[in-house]
Amino acid sequence: MKLVVNGEAVNFDAPLNLYDVLEQQGVVEMLIAVARNGEFVPKGEYKLTDLIDGDEIEIVSPQQGG
Numbered sequence: 001m002k003l004v005v006n007g008e009a010v011n012f013d014a015p016l017n018l019y020d021v022l023e024q025q026g027v028v029e030m031l032i033a034v035a036r037n038g039e040f041v042p043k044g045e046y047k048l049t050d051l052i053d054g055d056e057i058e059i060v061s062p063q064q065g066g
Contacts, residue, residue, distance in 0.1 A: 004056040014053075019046040021057060032061050 001014035005025065012021065018041060022028040034041050035058040041049055051057075 001051070001053045003051060003054070006057070006059055016051055017047055018049040018051060018057070021051065022046060022059070025059065027059055027061075030061060032059055034059050 001012050001016070003010055003012060003021065005021065012024070018034065018036060019028065022032075022034065028046075034043075034046070036049060036051070037056050038058075
């Protein structure tokens, strides 16, 4: 299965859910916000969000600034 994660094409073994991708990316325990195909996904729905070939995942973390 090919997904686009933060603008980069990445191959994964199917089937998988959003939590699986975040775990493989090493960010599951970090303070992040995640969107699937442009739609925000609440943290409580990561394991319930099944992914399909071609999905676009954006993972962002808060930035400190001023």
